Structure formats: C-alpha cells, structure tokens
Amino acid sequence: MATTVIVGSGIIGLSTAYYLCRQQPASSIHLVDPSPRLFASASGYAGGFVARDWFDPRLAALGALSYEEHGKLASEHEGAERWGYTRCVTVGYEPRSKTRASGRDDDGEGQGDWLREGMSRSGVAGGSKGWRGQAPPWLRMREGDAVTVMDGGDGTALVDPLKLCGFLLEHVKAAGVHVHHPATVLSIHRDVRDELASVTIRYTDSSAETETPATRLLLCAGAWTPQIMSSLFPLAGSPVRIDPLAGHSLVVRTPGFKLGDESHSVFCTLRDAGLAPELFARANGVIYLSGVNSSNTPLSALATDAQPDEVSLAKLKDIARRLIALPPGEKQELEVVRAGLCFRPVTERGVPYVTRLKDEQLGIKTRGGGEGGV
Template sequence: MAHTVILGSGVIGLSTAFYLRQHQPGTTIHLVDSAQELFSSASGYAGGFLAKYWFRPDLVPLAELSFEEHKRLADEENGRERWAYAKSVTVSYEPNGPLLDGKRGEDWLLEGTSRAGLVEARREHKDDEVPDWLRRVEGDSVNVIDDGSGTAIVDPLLCCKFLLEKVKAAGVQVHNPAAALRLETDDNSKLCGVVIKNTETSEEILIPATKVLLAAGSWTPQVFKTLFKDRFSLDIPIGGLGGHSLVLKAPSKVTTCHSVYTTMGAHSPEIYSRPNGEIYVAGVNSPGLALPGPALKAATISQPLEKLKDIARRLIVTSGGEDLEIVREGLCFRPVTNRGTPYIARLTNEKLAKDTNLKEGQEGGVFIAAGHGPWGISLSLGTGKVVAEMLSGKPLSVDISGLGF
C-alpha cells in the first residue's frame, strides 16, 4: 500500500488527512511538522471567519464547497459545542458615517484595507442585527453584508484539535517535532520515501512514500528548497504576513454571533464574536516582520498589541464600564501570494528536479496546497477534500485548474 507524507499539520494538512482517510488506510498517512507546538501560527491564531461568496471567480467553487463542508461537519459532530461553529451576521461599521471612497479589491490585505470591501451588496441594519457590545457613536453607520446565510465563524484552534483527534483515531501517524530532510528515490529514479529528522532526538527516519504534499503554510518555500536543493526549476512565491490578535471575554452572553468590519485610521479592524463567549480582535498587520524559524512560536510585540487593545476598547463596550478581559494574545503569519490565491496542484516533473523522474498519475507524485492568505480556515475543508481526491486519483469535487503554476 502506497504511503502519503503530508509536510505541515496546520489546518490545510490536517483537512487533507481528514478526507484522505476515506481513500486509504489511516496508518499509511503521515503528518510531519517541525513546530515544537502544533497550531502555533495561523491555524491556531486566525479569526476563523468563514465566507461562501467573498472570492474571485476562480476560487468561488472551492469556497462554496468548503463552506458547505464546514456546515455539514458541524451539523454531524456538534461543531457549535466542540469548536464554536456558528452562523455569523456580518456587518460593516463606520464610526464617521458611510465609507464612500475606501479602497476595495483583491489586494485588501496587503493594502491594509478591509476585506468587507470585497462585497458590494449591503443593506441597512435591523435593530437585532447590531451586536449589543458594539460601541455606537453619533453619526456612525452600520450596514449588513450578510445575515448569516453566507458567513459563519469557528474557533480555529478548537477546529484543528478536533481534526487532529479524528485523524489520530483513524491511525494517521503524526511526527512532531520533525523536519523533512530529503526525498529518496529507487533504482528507477522514482519517488519511494521521505527522510525526516526528529529535531529533539536528532533521530532520522525513512518513511516509505510515493506521494508527498507540501502544506507548510508560509514555510512551504523553505521546505521545497530543502527537498530539491539546487535542482528545482520552480519558484514558490509564498510569503508570510505577520498580524497580531487578541481574544477577549465577551462582556455579555453571546447569543447571536457577529463579524464586524470597520476602518480606523490606517487600520481595518476585524471583530468576531464566537458562541463560546469570546470575541476575537485583529487588523493590525506588521508587513516588515521576518518569518520565524519553522520550529519556533512567534513572539508577540508590545506596540501592535497595545494598538489592538486601544482599538478593542474603542469598539467594545462593557456594561459597567470595566476594562476588557484578555484571554489570549497572539502573532501569526498568513501565507500570502502576490496573485491573491493559493497554489493547489500537482508539481510536474519539469517543475521539479531535472534528474529525478517522480511518479505521476495515480501512482504518486509531489503536490502542493499552500498560500491561502487570510482564507486558510475558510477554504480548509474544501481544499482538504479536493487535495485528498487529487492524491487518490479520484475525480475532483470542484475545478481548481486555475490554482496551479
């Protein structure tokens, strides 16, 4: 039985393993991750916003599939209680009245503008569609972007822990902390294994494998260069955009979840309330931050965190005027691409090594699923389902031909 090695056990790698166990025994699936603490970057510190329609045409089929998979899985596995899945009423909030000339478009993340600008359709709010914790000021404007039919929320950390629990129960082998050192080929130059190294014990292990998936988020280019050294003829243009976040205790019970998008000077805060009584606040990015080593958890920086705390105090009101209770602070790196869409594809021989004939077709090969930017959680289950089908030589649930190189 052919084994599959997935390099990266964040939400994309986990989602792939989750669906791949439907096509091959779990014991033949290996998750390899060099981080000392799993989910210590975007997969554990993202906001968890899910959208069905907020995408350019070549991503819409994948986004719709993923949104429906999130809903189906939550319905089947009690997602509201287990990983805080819920429909989310999504609104835009402008403290100074309607935004008439704000930047909109696919480059919103790199330009520091709001992702709500991707959606033009919006309407006046009803009273019960505004969160009771949102601090209102005279002359402000609140518009509804989605009533919850096409947007939702999850706690990414809890979602990843659920997926990890499921794949382990199926026999999937998790190697952590471990780094991939090289690919092994047989006498016919065919891919036959991956050598990994336990970074705590320095022990090297050969995992027999005919399929390898690169799904290491912002670190995917580093993994690729390690495996192929100077022999590759492919550039993987994925970078890491750092961003801080806060998780706060909601000042009152959360009955209806809300996703609030706004603009405040140079920042475009995103505020999400979750059904587990927490509010997530982000929107202060740090483009100049260097990507940390793949084994390390990024250390937060006080200045952007203080900015976020100030933003939270200005946007979230407490009943008695007391200060907000901070549950968690974080810094993560979103795997961004210049084109604004992820790379999900098989890497053909000509894109890889000139002297290595890696198996293609259903037998095996090297694949990539990375570069999801701020949409990794939203697109995770759809990506995992399609990549699992690709790895297994099955018909794909949706067309992803526009996401290759």
C-alpha cells in the first residue's frame, strides 16, 4: 500500500492530507511537524483573504479552483459557523495626497511578486479596475479620500485561517491520519530498487524514534522547506529557492461598534508611510490588520520561536488608529485581541513550487536516475 509522509502540518499540509484521504486510506497518511504548537506561523496568523481571480496569469486556474473549493468546503461543513467563511465586499482605499491630487500615478506596480516588493495585492486583481463606492462603516474617512470597489462580493471571501486549520486537523485525525508533533523526519531510507521505502521520525519532546513506511514524501513546510531539504538531502544544492518574509499583524476589536452585516476587505495605499496595509473585517466582529513586513528578519528555528518586534507592532497600532473609526463619543482605545509575527514563503519567480523532484536534483545517485518520490 502506498504511504505518504507530509512534512509540515500547516494549511498546505493539512489541506493536502484532507484531499488525499479521498485517494488512499487515511491510515496511510502521516503528517510531521516540529513545532510543539501547530499553526504558529502563516497558517494561524495570515489574513484569510480568498479570491477567485487576483492572481498572476500562471496561477489563474489554480486560484479559481481554490476559491471554488473554499466555497464547497464551507457549504459541506458549516464553514460560516466553524471558521468564519463569508463572502466580502473588497475595496481599495487611498487617503488624499499631493501626488494623487495632482493626477500622477506613482504605483509602479509591475508583474513581480507583490508581497516581496511591498505592494498591495489589489494590483494583481483580475477584471475591472473597480468603481467608486461606499466605504465600510468602520473605515475612518476624510474629505478627498478615495474608495474604489474592487469586488462586490461575488469573487472574494474571508476565513479565519487558525479556525480553518483547526477544522482540517480535527477532520483528518478523525479519519485516521497519523499526526506526529513535535517531531522531525530524521532520515530517509531506500529499498534494493533505490526507491523511497521509509523514513525515520524523531519525536523532539522525548528523543524517541520510529521508522515509518513512505512511498512518497511531500515537503509542505513553507519558509522552512529549504532547511528541511538541506537536512534530508545535503547534496541537493538548491532545487527550490524559497525566502522568508516576516510579517506582523494585529487583530483588534472596536469598542461599542458593530461591523455590520456585510464583511469588508480593505486594501490601502499609504504613500506618506510607504506601506500598503490590509484590513479584513471578520465574521466574528474583529478586524485583522497587516502590512508591516521585513525580508531582513532572521527565520526562527521553529515557528513558535518567532517573537514580534515592538517597533513593528507600534507601527501597526498607529495605522489602526489612523484607519479604524471609533463610534461617536467613544473614549476607549481599540482593543488588541492578538498580535503576531509570521514568516511567509516567497519566491523570486512569484509563484509557488508544485513539482516532483528528480533524484539528481536531490543529489542522489541511483542506477535508474529517476524520480525519488519527493
């Protein structure tokens, strides 16, 4: 029986296991993650914005499929209640500035990776450039500010990624998938035909080891994937180039203020600050805010080791006070529900790796010179 070992138990690893259960027995699937607490990076601290067509043309088909699957999953498993799935109106917001008032367009948005380059993802939105519209009630507006509707709710949605991952984990475990954590894949073993046969898994909280059959090995560890490859395949070189991009985020609640029945996503351009914040009003009445990123922050050994930078959090709090309105007469500050730092995997080519690696790419010399199941 084919056995699959998935390294990484975040959103990619879990969703892979979820759909793989339809193709093979759940008991033949193993998830391995070194963090003592799961979802401590992007899988728990991301914004949860889901779009049908906001993608590089090379990813258009995959993006559309992902959007439709999110809707199906929510419909089949009460996603609105369990992980806050909701369609949302998506707008672009730009405060009045001298540059915009003069009619000049300094966006400079090209065809590269918007995340790596510190731009707004709204620059890669497909279809219409939008139309003038009404701002969400919680957005602090001033005379001369511009709000452009990018999507009226037919092609964008929101989820709470932490709750979505929690659902997927619960579902695959109930189906019989084996979850090993905190644990690492220590080594791989091949059979007499030079084909992948098993892996050794070490539990980091006890140093116990177990050998598990493995026909396929999937690397889904996000920004930590290159480190895992170097550990398991020291002669591989760099068959995939993935860099970590640190991003801080806040989840805030506005005292005494209801967000309304309609959820909104807001993509901002703050030219004076050189930032492109993103705000997502989630179904549970909180607002997620991000947009302070750094490519110079060293990648932590484990996701749980990442420590937010107070200067970056202070910037986000200033942005929150600038952009989120309080009810008239309200004297309380915004309540910070959660602050976090996560590392997003980014690539120079601007699209993810979904590929099978050949033995020669892994630095493995075999008689057949074929594909090693990775």
